[in-house]
Amino acid sequence: MISFQHVTKIYPRNTIAVDDVCFDVEEKEFVSVVGKSGAGKTTLLKLLLAEEKPTQGEIFFQGKSINEIKPGNLPEFRREIGAVFQDYKLLPSKTTHENVAYALEVIGASDQEIARDVPKVLEIVGLTEKANNFPEELSGGEKQRAAIARALIHRPEVILADEPTGNLDPYHSLGIIRLLLKIQEMGTTLILATHNREIINSLGKRVVTLEDGRVIRDERRGRFIL
Amino acid sequence: MFTSLKRVIRSGWQGFFRDGGLSIATVFILLLTITLATSLFLFHGLSHLLISSVEEKADISLYFKEEALENDIFEFREELARISEVKEVKYISQEKALADFTEKHKDNPVLMASLAEVGRNPFLASLNIIASEPGQYQAITDFLETSDFTALIEKVDYYQRRSVIERIFSLTSTINRSFIFLSIILSLVAILVTFNTIRLAIYNSREEIKIQRLVGAGSWFIRGPFLVQGVLAGILAALICLLTFSLIIWSLSPRVETFFTDLDISQFFVTNLWQIILIQFVTGILLGVISSFLATRRYLKI
Structure with missing residues (x-):
């Protein structure tokens, strides 16, 4: 489904963020990308979301090269991906309900669909009571659950989660990971970037380990070893 | 299409009221600009008036x-009327001049007594000669100097007021030039x-625009609400400006008229x-x- 082929990303001043990375992700797979801070995890996800362009190599999504997507077609491509970020990236001027509904609005869903689906998803992530609250009125865990709700509401093919537990305590972290696992079990491909050892070791799923931008390990049932 | 437009308008409307402080600042700045545009228009119109x-x-x-004969004066009038620069020539007889003076000063006993004396x-x-254009008086006076009827003329009033008239014309053209220059700069x-x-x-919203982009929103879906907010700020500023100017003109009009009797600013407004x-x-x-x-253009390049 997703294929990284000899992908290199070099930032100005010759800073190599990702160096000749090659790996594939199958449909409905749960892949964790692990590494220390600065190992290139976030850059890898940014490249997949076409937020950055690779300096060398190609990334394929469902057989199509992301590099060749024209700027005008980027919104359409991104609607096939749900993204969860460490800093939540919720729209501060919109309520929880409006934030989640926004992902449906951009794909042109009808008002009826929005009225039907948003409360359901908010219920799944346990935010029914906070539907009319603005992001600044939510706790870290609630913000992340709202971000997950927004990422999955339009049923994307794949969800990218970049350090989703980075700002959360262990209790809330566990809740978020359980939620992501549930989403993957329902049939969504999931790529999780993290440096949380306990979480990776408890998952028992595929782990791709990065160091200095290079893939140093790719195991089917991996553990956090650095 | 219609659903997207409806959502863009709703989002712009919400954004305008939720970002209250920023909206007020924008309206205030727009208000200053509209006030300037209106002032320039009013100043231009009123100064022309x-x-x-x-x-x-x-x-x-x-x-x-x-000793000049009335027939000679009539003949001279016809000759003057044929000059292209002349708009109107009016004859005022001795009797008419006396009647006008008496009518105008009938309440002034000193003047009336002097007249009787x-x-x-x-x-x-x-x-009385009026030119088609203000700058044409010189051409008319040049004609008067070469005319056969010059011998009949006792005095020409223009020569006595010439410097004042020329100063007014030079002042008005300077005002017009300065006005255009000032308008462009302001x-x-x-x-x-x-x-x-x-x-x-x-x-301030650049991060929000980036998020919208990453969620898959198209350029117009992101830009639209900002344009709606721009329209709302413009309408609100224009309404405030219109109301303010109406009140100012309404209260200033009688006072201005006491200084310039021919200048009715409320009528002009x-x-x-x-x-x-x-x-x-x-x-x-x-x-x-x-x-x-x-x-918004620069933040949509993600």
């Missing part, structure tokens, strides 16, 4: 010697200030109301929309 009223008062009066009609017959400053204020307001409304709304909305469009 004032200038033309002064220009209308400029004329040449030819006073004829007492003279014992005869002291007024001279005259021709308009540029106002546009730049407005653009920068809106750019700063949108700069009412006559040009649609044009003023158009200037205010077009300035406000266009500035709001164009500034929002340009300011």
Whole structure:
């Protein structure tokens, strides 16, 4: 489904963020990308979301090269991906309900669909009571659950989660990971970037380990070893 | 399409009221610019009105010697009327001049007593000449100097008022030139200030625009609400400006009229109301929309 082929990303001043990375992700797979801070995890996800362009190599999504997507077609491509970020990236001027509904609005869903689906998803992530609250009125865990709700509401093919537990305590972290696992079990491909050892070791799923931008390990049932 | 438009308008409307502080700042800056545009329009219109009223008062009066025959004066009048620069020539007989004077000063016993003391009609017959254009009086006076009828003329009033008239004309053309220059400079400053204020307001939303982009929103879906906010700010600023100007004109009009009797500013305001409304709304909305469009463009390149 997703294929990284000899992908290199070099930032100005010759800073190599990702160096000749090659790996594939199958449909409905749960892949964790692990590494220390600065190992290139976030850059890898940014490249997949076409937020950055690779300096060398190609990334394929469902057989199509992301590099060749024209700027005008980027919104359409991104609607096939749900993204969860460490800093939540919720729209501060919109309520929880409006934030989640926004992902449906951009794909042109009808008002009826929005009225039907948003409360359901908010219920799944346990935010029914906070539907009319603005992001600044939510706790870290609630913000992340709202971000997950927004990422999955339009049923994307794949969800990218970049350090989703980075700002959360262990209790809330566990809740978020359980939620992501549930989403993957329902049939969504999931790529999780993290440096949380306990979480990776408890998952028992595929782990791709990065160091200095290079893939140093790719195991089917991996553990956090650095 | 219609659903997207509805969502864009709703989002812009919500954003305008939720970002209250920024919206007020934008409206205030737009208000200053619209006020400037309206002031320039009013100043231009009113100064023209004032200038033309002064220009209308400029004329040449030819006073004829007492022995001049009325038929010769009529002949001279016809000759003058044939000159292209002359708009109108009016004959005022000795009797008419006396009657006008008596009518005008009938309540002034000193003047009336002096007139009675003279014992005869002291007024001279005259021709009053008005030129088609203010700058054409010189050409008319040149003609008078070469005419066969010059011998009949006792005095030409234009020569006595010449310096004043020429000063008025030079002043009005200077005012017009300065006005155009000032308008261009002030308009540029106002546009730049407005653009920068809106750019700063949108700069605050750059992270939000980035998020919308990453969620898969198209350029117009992101930009649309900002344009709607620009339109709302423009409309609100134009309304406030219209109301303020109406109140100012209404309260100042009687006072201005005591200084310049020919200048009815409230009449001018009412006559040009649609044009003023158009200037205010077009300035406000266009500035709001164009500034929002340009300011969002740079953050949509993700």
